[in-house]
Amino acid sequence: MKTVPDIKILGIESSCDETAAAIVKNGRHILSNVVNSQIAIHQEFGGVVPEIASRKHIENITLVVDAAFKEAGLKYEDIDAIAVTNAPGLVGALLVGLSFAKGFAYALGKPLIAVNHLHGHIYANFLEHDDIEFPAVCLIVSGGHTSILYMSEAGHYEVMGSTIDDAAGEAFDKVARFLGIGYPGGPAIQKAAAEGIAGKFVLPRVFLNRKNFDFSFSGLKTAAMNQWKKNNHENNSVNDLAAEFQTALVEILSVKTIRAAQECNARSVLLAGGVAANSELRKMMKFKSELAGLKVYYPSLKLCTDNAAMIAGTAYSQYSKGDFAPLNLNAYASLLSL
Amino acid sequence: MLILAVDSTTPVAGVALVDEDKVIAEYFSNYKRVHSENLLPIIDRILTDCNCHLQDLTAIAVTTGPGSFTGIRIGMATVKGLSLGSDIPLISISTLDAIACNVVFSNYLACPVLNARKNEVYAALYDVRGAMPELLWGPAAGAPEVIADKALKVAADREGIIMLGDGYFPFRQCFQEKFGDKLAAAPSHLMLPRAASIGTLARQKIRQEKFEDVHSIRPYYIRLSEAEYKLGKEC
Numbered sequence: 001m002k003t004v005p006d007i008k009i010l011g012i013e014s015s016c017d018e019t020a021a022a023i024v025k026n027g028r029h030i031l032s033n034v035v036n037s038q039i040a041i042h043q044e045f046g047g048v049v050p051e052i053a054s055r056k057h058i059e060n061i062t063l064v065v066d067a068a069f070k071e072a073g074l075k076y077e078d079i080d081a082i083a084v085t086n087a088p089g090l091v092g093a094l095l096v097g098l099s100f101a102k103g104f105a106y107a108l109g110k111p112l113i114a115v116n117h118l119h120g121h122i123y124a125n126f127l128e129h130d131d132i133e134f135p136a137v138c139l140i141v142s143g144g145h146t147s148i149l150y151m152s153e154a155g156h157y158e159v160m161g162s163t164i165d166d167a168a169g170e171a172f173d174k175v176a177r178f179l180g181i182g183y184p185g186g187p188a189i190q191k192a193a194a195e196g197i198a199g200k201f202v203l204p205r206v207f208l209n210r211k212n213f214d215f216s217f218s219g220l221k222t223a224a225m226n227q228w229k230k231n232n233h234e235n236n237s238v239n240d241l242a243a244e245f246q247t248a249l250v251e252i253l254s255v256k257t258i259r260a261a262q263e264c265n266a267r268s269v270l271l272a273g274g275v276a277a278n279s280e281l282r283k284m285m286k287f288k289s290e291l292a293g294l295k296v297y298y299p300s301l302k303l304c305t306d307n308a309a310m311i312a313g314t315a316y317s318q319y320s321k322g323d324f325a326p327l328n329l330n331a332y333a334s335l336l337s338l
Numbered sequence: 339m340l341i342l343a344v345d346s347t348t349p350v351a352g353v354a355l356v357d358e359d360k361v362i363a364e365y366f367s368n369y370k371r372v373h374s375e376n377l378l379p380i381i382d383r384i385l386t387d388c389n390c391h392l393q394d395l396t397a398i399a400v401t402t403g404p405g406s407f408t409g410i411r412i413g414m415a416t417v418k419g420l421s422l423g424s425d426i427p428l429i430s431i432s433t434l435d436a437i438a439c440n441v442v443f444s445n446y447l448a449c450p451v452l453n454a455r456k457n458e459v460y461a462a463l464y465d466v467r468g469a470m471p472e473l474l475w476g477p478a479a480g481a482p483e484v485i486a487d488k489a490l491k492v493a494a495d496r497e498g499i500i501m502l503g504d505g506y507f508p509f510r511q512c513f514q515e516k517f518g519d520k521l522a523a524a525p526s527h528l529m530l531p532r533a534a535s536i537g538t539l540a541r542q543k544i545r546q547e548k549f550e551d552v553h554s555i556r557p558y559y560i561r562l563s564e565a566e567y568k569l570g571k572e573c
């Protein structure tokens with residue numbers, strides 16, 4: 001029997017405020033996963049400042065890459081390919097990782113693979129679970145995206161619905177900002193909500209009764225702001241409003257996703273993206289999926305937020321197909337298609 | 339000695355291969371301005387055309403700014419990748435030094451200015467009477483009027499002031515009014531950064547063994563980000 005050689009891919013990710021590098025073997029085994037988070041720097045500005053993110057990326061990129069090799073116990077020439085996120089994201093930030101990856105791949109004489117950041121988030125599930133059955137429905141939910149996708153097979157995506165305005169993570173950030181509880185909004189609201197009682201405020205479940213799978217979070221955010229303005233700000237009202245906001249958002253996301261999964265006879269439900277780290281969302285998705293007889297998967301917390309292991313993992317199937325990028329590969333803020 | 343010089347800090351994309359006494363190849367483009375797409379293919383073409391491998395190089399020189407923030411980072415990230423993967427050392431060159439180096443052996447004062455937006459330029463003043471430009475003042479970001487007044491003071495005993503850089507064109511009128519007969523605009527082939535000039539400056543730094551560490555080489559932006567200015571971080 002012919003043995004298939006191990007394929008080790010270096011992944012590089014710099015689409016937002018994390019500079020990350022990782023080495024993954026055969027699309028499954030994480031040999032190293034290094035993330036340099038800039039959250040503390042951007043906190044001062046109440047959100048990610050693209051120019052500052054780009055400046056940090058260029059300072060840290062070689063350090064992060066070297067740390068990934070060290071952690072994996074590998075030399076540069078031991079890797080088989082270099083994968084890099086080239087869309088979607090902050091263009092100036094993406095260009096640091098992309099330009100570095102091109103130079104590094106060229107110097108080592110290794111192929112370059114362009115990876116879609118959203119495919120990376122979804123793939124994070126496959127890094128940790130080998131029993132995911134198709135068809136699957138995936139809720140991808142982050143600061144920049146909120147979509148329900150249909151996956152007939154691995155690597156094949158159809159959009160069933162998307163937000164028509166703010167992404168869920170964006171709504172978390174905005175509400176956290178006007179409640180004055182900090183940045184990033186997701187963890188801040190989750191923490192406040194744990195001390196509050198949902199239902200003391202009443203927020204609308206926007207779009208919940210519509211037949212389609214689109215979302216709208218701008219109205220929910222505005223409703224929360226209006227309730228806050230009318231309120232006389234008693235002791236625990238920040239926490240109560242955070243709890244109601246989180247409950248409304250989680251209900252809308254989970255009900256729509258399960259409904260989508262039932263409609264297309266999916267066998268699995270996947271959760272992906274930074275907001276997939278929200279514990280209430282994970283709990284509710286698990287509860288509702290099991291009730292509907294569906295298996296639910298979500299990545300561990302470390303792989304929900306931006307990382308490069310998901311990029312290196314995604315690249316494995318592209319490597320197998322010889323789907324390599326040319327030296328003139330560019331970076332793009334948004335995607336024309338999934 | 340074999341040096342690859344790389345520049346993407348202004349609208350120009352430039353790459354050159356030089357050895358100790360001559361320019362072997364040079365690419366200059368002020369046309370498409372998509373540095374992220376073009377830079378590595380240009381590097382590849384120059385090396386391939388000259389039958390040169392990265393491993394043959396003594397150093398890779400890169401302009402660290404001032405200039406377009408994103409442009410600076412595209413060049414720097416590219417050479418960081420090349421350097422890390424090949425173990426070839428890096429040399430950093432100021433974009434303003436590089437432009438001043440276009441007009442050496444002149445009795446005029448050299449005043450390269452780069453477009454800094456917000457109605458300002460990045461500028462410096464150089465004595466270019468010798469074979470290498472000598473920095474007299476700057477670099478700084480400032481309104482063209484302020485830079486012009488500074489240049490007039492420094493150039494009191496000079497026949498003229500030679501203006502260079504892409505910051506000259508938008509403020510041509512201002513410099514004309516300020517300098518009058520003393521104004522000389524560089525001819526178009528010397529106006530913008532030339533990778534060959536960067537190679538010349540790098541040669542000197544190699545002789546002085548002024549190499550940069552691949553991890554710690556930094557862009558030279560001059561300015562903070564807008565968000566930092568708004569937070570009042572300038573002092």
Ligand SMILES: [Zn+2]
Pocket residue numbers: 117121142273274305306
């Ligand atoms: Zn992400």
